Amino acid sequence: MADVIWLDYNDAPEQQGMALPDTDSLRRGLLERLEAVLLYLFPQGRIRGGKFYVGDIDGNRGKSLVVELDGERRGLWKDFATDEGGDVIDLWARSRGLSARHDFPRIAEEIRQWLGLAPSIGHTPERSNARSAPVDELGPYTAKWDYLTADGRLIACVYRYDPPTGKEYRPWDVRARMWRAPDPRPLYNLPAVANARDVVLVEGEKAACALIGTGITATTAMNGARAPIDKTDWTPLAGKHVLVWPDRDVPGWDYAENAARACVTAGAASVAILVPPMDKPDKWDAADAVAEGFDCATFIREGERRVVKGAAPTLPTFTLGALLDDDSPLPPDLIAPRVLTPGGLLVFGGAPKVGKSDFLLAWLTHMAAGATFLAMTPPRPLRVFYLQAEVQYHYLRERVKEIRLPPSRIGEARVNFVATPQLRLILDDAGLAQVIPAIKQAFGDELPDIIAIDPIRNVFDGGESGGENDNAAMLYFLSQRVERLRDAVNPDAGIVLAHHTKKLGKKQFEEDPFQALAGAGSLRGYYTTGMLLFRPDETRTTRQLFFELRNGAAIPSMHVDKIQGEWREVDANARLVMRDYGERLDAERRRKRDAILQILFDEAAQGRCYTANQFAESFEGKAGLGGERTIRERLSALSTQGYIKYFRNAQDYGLPRIGRTKYGYLCVEGMVLRIPAGEPDPDTGEVPLRELPVLPTHFKCPQSGAALPVENPEVWVYQDDFIDPQEDA
Numbered sequence: 244m245a246d247v248i249w250l251d252y253n254d255a256p257e258q259q260g261m262a263l264p265d266t267d268s269l270r271r272g273l274l275e276r277l278e279a280v281l282l283y284l285f286p287q288g289r290i291r292g293g294k295f296y297v298g299d300i301d302g303n304r305g306k307s308l309v310v311e312l313d314g315e316r317r318g319l320w321k322d323f324a325t326d327e328g329g330d331v332i333d334l335w336a337r338s339r340g341l342s343a344r345h346d347f348p349r350i351a352e353e354i355r356q357w358l359g360l361a362p363s364i365g366h367t368p369e370r371s372n373a374r375s376a377p378v379d380e381l382g383p384y385t386a387k388w389d390y391l392t393a394d395g396r397l398i399a400c401v402y403r404y405d406p407p408t409g410k411e412y413r414p415w416d417v418r419a420r421m422w423r424a425p426d427p428r429p430l431y432n433l434p435a436v437a438n439a440r441d442v443v444l445v446e447g448e449k450a451a452c453a454l455i456g457t458g459i460t461a462t463t464a465m466n467g468a469r470a471p472i473d474k475t476d477w478t479p480l481a482g483k484h485v486l487v488w489p490d491r492d493v494p495g496w497d498y499a500e501n502a503a504r505a506c507v508t509a510g511a512a513s514v515a516i517l518v519p520p521m522d523k524p525d526k527w528d529a530a531d532a533v534a535e536g537f538d539c540a541t542f543i544r545e546g547e548r549r550v551v552k553g554a555a556p557t558l559p560t561f562t563l564g565a566l567l568d569d570d571s572p573l574p575p576d577l578i579a580p581r582v583l584t585p586g587g588l589l590v591f592g593g594a595p596k597v598g599k600s601d602f603l604l605a606w607l608t609h610m611a612a613g614a615t616f617l618a619m620t621p622p623r624p625l626r627v628f629y630l631q632a633e634v635q636y637h638y639l640r641e642r643v644k645e646i647r648l649p650p651s652r653i654g655e656a657r658v659n660f661v662a663t664p665q666l667r668l669i670l671d672d673a674g675l676a677q678v679i680p681a682i683k684q685a686f687g688d689e690l691p692d693i694i695a696i697d698p699i700r701n702v703f704d705g706g707e708s709g710g711e712n713d714n715a716a717m718l719y720f721l722s723q724r725v726e727r728l729r730d731a732v733n734p735d736a737g738i739v740l741a742h743h744t745k746k747l748g749k750k751q752f753e754e755d756p757f758q759a760l761a762g763a764g765s766l767r768g769y770y771t772t773g774m775l776l777f778r779p780d781e782t783r784t785t786r787q788l789f790f791e792l793r794n795g796a797a798i799p800s801m802h803v804d805k806i807q808g809e810w811r812e813v814d815a816n817a818r819l820v821m822r823d824y825g826e827r828l829d830a831e832r833r834r835k836r837d838a839i840l841q842i843l844f845d846e847a848a849q850g851r852c853y854t855a856n857q858f859a860e861s862f863e864g865k866a867g868l869g870g871e872r873t874i875r876e877r878l879s880a881l882s883t884q885g886y887i888k889y890f891r892n893a894q895d896y897g898l899p900r901i902g903r904t905k906y907g908y909l910c911v912e913g914m915v916l917r918i919p920a921g922e923p924d925p926d927t928g929e930v931p932l933r934e935l936p937v938l939p940t941h942f943k944c945p946q947s948g949a950a951l952p953v954e955n956p957e958v959w960v961y962q963d964d965f966i967d968p969q970e971d972a
Contacts, residue, residue, distance in 0.1 A: 266332070269351060272358040273331045274318045280331065281310055283357070283395050284338045299324065300337045310334070357395035357434055381406045381413075388448040390429045390465065393437035393479065399425050401448060401465060414465060427476040428465040435460050436479050443529075443543060444480075444487045444502055446495055450529035454488075457539055461529070468498040472505050481510035486543060491519035491527040503551040514551040517542070575622045577692055578610060581795025582619050583737040587771035588725070592742045592760045596872075597778050597786060598805070599741055600633060600697055605646050605810050607695055607739070611660035612652035617788070617803060617812055624655040625692040628682050629662040632701035636664035647809045661685040670696075670724045671704040679731045690733040696725070697741035712745075717765035742766070744775065752777070756789050767791075776803075782880040785813060835877055838866045840886060840911050847914045847937060852896070854904045855879075878909070879943075885961040887911060888939035888953065896935055906950045910937045912959045 273280050281288055281295045287304045288297035293313040298305025300322060307324040310331075311317055321328035329337070336343035336350045343350060381404040390399040400415040414424040431451050436442055439460035445451050447467035454461035464470035468490065485506045489499035499516045506514045519527060520542075532539050577583040593599040609616035613624035634642065639662065648656055663681070668674040682691060696702060704724055705716025729736055744759035752759060757773050760766050767773065773791035778784075784805070790798035804813045842862065846853065853861065859874040868874050881887045889907035893900055897918050901907050920933035938956035943949075 266351075269354045269358070270318070270330065270332055273335070273354065276358070277310075277312060277318055277331065279394070280335070280357075284335065300327075300334075302338065356389050356391055381411060386449075388431065388452070390425075390431055391433055392429070393433045395434055398429050399465070412466065424465055424474075426474065428470070428474055429476055430462045430464060430479055432460070432462045433479055436462050436483070439483065441484045441486070442480060444485055444506070445529045446488075446490045446498055447528070447530075450488070450490075453530040453533040454539060457533060459539065459543065464502060468494045470498070470502075472501045475505070477502075477505045477509035480506050482512050484513045485511045485515075486548070487514070487516045488529050488543075489516065489519065491523050492525050495519075495526075495528070507552045511552065513553055515548040516551065518547040518549065520546075577621065577625065577737045579620045579622070580798070581792055582772055582774075582790070582798070583693070583739070584771060584794050585735040585737065586729075587794065588721075588738045588740070588769065589772040589774060590740050590742055590760065590766050590770045591774045591776070592744045592757075593776035594744050594778070597776050599776055600631070601642065601805070602776055602786075602803075602810060603695065603697055603739070603741055604629070604642055607693065608643070608646050608648060608656050608660050610693065612648050612656035614649050614652045617801065617810060624652075624659050626686050626689055627660050627693045627695065628685055628691045629660065629695045629697065630666065630678065630682075630702075631663055631695075631697040632666040632668075633698060634665055639664060645808055666702065668702065669704045670702045670720070670728070674702065674704070675724065675728060675731075679728060682728075682732045691736050692733075693737045693739060694729065694732065695739040695741070699740050699742045712761050714765040718769070721765065721769050740770075744777075757791050781876065782883065835868060836881060836886065838868060839874075839877060839881065842866065843887070843909055843911050844914050847910075847916045850917050850919075852898055852908045852910070852916065852937070854901060854908060855906065856904070858909060882906075882943040883945045883948075885942070885945075885959065888959075889941045889943075889950065890937060891940050896937070906943065907941060910939050 278290060278295070281290075281297075285295075285297040285302040287302055288295055290296075290312070293311075295310040295312055296306040297303070297308045297310075299308055308320060308322040310320040318331035318334075319328065320331070320334050327337075329343070332350065332354070333343040335354060336346060339350070339353070341350060383404075384402040385405045386403040388401045389397055390401065391397055397417050399417055402413050402415065404411045404413065413422060415421075416423050416425045418425065430436065431448055432455065435455070441460065443454055443459055443461045445454065445461055445463050447463055451461040451463045464472075464475045485503075487499040487503050487506075489495035496516075503514045503516055523531075529539065531537075532542070574585045577585060577587070583589050591599065591603060593602075606616050606619070607627045607629055610619075610621045610625045611627045613621055631639070643662075668677060670678065682694065685691065699720070700711050703711045703716075703720055705711065705713060706719040706723065708716035708719050710716060711720075725738060725740070729738055742760060745761045746759075756775050756777065757767060759775065760773070771793045773789075775789040777787045777789065779787055786803050787800055788803050789800045792798060801812050802814070803810055805811075806813070839858075843853070843858070855875060855878045858878065859871045862868055862874060863871045868877070878887060882889075887909055888911075890896075890910050891901060891907035893908060896916050898908065914937040916935045916937050917932045918935060920931045923930045939953050940956070941950045942953055944951050
């Protein structure tokens, strides 16, 4: 791009003797916001690689006209199609079809308005001296103020007239091309307001311009004290710190109070009303203050005021430099590596009966002992308060006695781990009033390092929002209950929350396991660490442990199992136990398999058939099969392996309808059902029996678990005669 000389438009002979805005200040303002200026002038332009491209001075699409954005040449432009060029002020003028030299006062006024700058000293906006004929009976206007959008587009103009009967104002709606106020009415000086943090709201454009001239961001509602509050758009003041400077009279104070309330409704960060000094005359305003040399900046900063809405507490902020220069050591992890950090929140989730509470109890007691647990290490023995609402005292102590801690560490854990028996309270205000003193008293003068709550659902309080599955309710519980508890006891304590998971498809779980947490949106946005205990195969005891860390590097998932009372990391495909122990487990499984198959066969010979639930309930604690849940798991595994199938045609065998069971009646290979075939013999009393071979109609799909029709009921296919050594006895 050829060199272009910066132009000084004040040197134009046509402008000599006129008081004009300072060219350098206008150019500097445009260069500071150059990208916004260019997109305002040429909406179809594009920024690429430190340059701005547009087709031509009329703003068409293309790349012929190039504006420099970097370095000393920032703001210089050239149209390579016409070989024209200039600086940013000249570009503004040419985009308007004007000449920067000959039409400079008009261009300068446009730029000043867009930048939100005060008019130059001695320059009154659009004075009527330039007009020779009156508009109407009011005569020529004596002042004019333009109302712009935040990006500099003209919305309306307000004209002032000074006829003999007194001053009057008339608004012009630019978009409607009518003498009326726009609906809604905009605030004045919006381009500057949009980029400001603190805004002074005054009464009237004259007062606003006076403050703007001193470098203060000011605005006003159209029509000043007579502005209809409900017809004014106050939303540009959302998030701003607004100070209302009223005129010193009754209408002025009324305007200030009404406007202040509107600012609060619009979402202003803070709102206050300045109290005009008592020694000032009636109707004294910001324009009078500037004219008399009053220290407006000090008055705005320190003057008496009535706070309508207080500012929120100042948030801590840090510059990049401060962060780079801070070489102080990081606080030690409560549980390394970054599993739980001081002041962190860990959510530990899992499905019902997966072993969450057993795992959590073992983990926390190891942390209290200062012992490593599954590669998770505390820096020292931690003081742990375990607030649990699930297990009664006698069964809690039974579980604790089964935990295997290093003998040398038990002494520390005995005093560092404090638990509650099953609580029956909600963590509302009344519940916190009980829990907080209990935690404070648990360790005397020491502060707890970890506060664990197990499970969330039993103590949950979501306020008025809803239950634990509602994101808003969960956020309320975390911020208003859990954080209040921590702040009252020890702000640096780590929080551990045990929570249940909802059902997800296997593919969904593999893609993102932490979506399984109920209320996942709130939880994942709040916690510093997520942990999930998941059983990938219900026929095995092996669990998978997943981690999600906010404050550290990712931790790979691991497979864990409880072996001889101790949680250990295991190979995903092999169980790390002594061979003879594994063989005993295998033998026990085979025994249970054979016992179940034989019972089903023998019971059918007696005319009795069962669904899975009926069988588990009828033979609980019999034949060494264990509890009801264990029997159901064995039946499910045997169904998957093909040893058990189902029949749904109960009416063919004279059996009751199967009701709502998912699969049907259980059957095994070669099973024969004996049913009565007539009346009892009059001599012997024996009932003749008929034998009906039982053939399956459905089988359990080993991949999906769905009940599928049997193609050939005479052929039995066993998926695998191998019994996995990781299955629980």
